[in-house]
Amino acid sequence: MTIETELPAVKVKASIPAAEEITADWGERCPDFEPGCFCCQMWAMHDEITELRAIRALIPREAPVDAACGQPVDKPR
Numbered sequence: 001m002t003i004e005t006e007l008p009a010v011k012v013k014a015s016i017p018a019a020e021e022i023t024a025d026w027g028e029r030c031p032d033f034e035p036g037c038f039c040c041q042m043w044a045m046h047d048e049i050t051e052l053r054a055i056r057a058l059i060p061r062e063a064p065v066d067a068a069c070g071q072p073v074d075k076p077r
């Protein structure tokens with residue numbers, strides 16, 4: 001077993017900066033998303049991960065998944 005498989009939560013936490021870290025490193029969130037702006041990309045990634053974590057917390061392990069994409073069928077969007 002590798003350290004990656006033993007500590008997946010730590011790895012994700014280390015690779016995805018918290019909101020405070022993004023603000024410190026890249027600045028406040030821009031008023032509008034600019035595809036070429038790294039700050040915007042960091043915030044978009046942060047939003048995506050935060051949303052995924054919130055969704056996963058709501059979905060039981062045995063939740064049915066879509067056969068085509070493998071995503072939970074009750075994923076809100």
Ligand SMILES: [Zn+2]
Nearest residue numbers: 030037039040
């Ligand atoms: Zn920006």
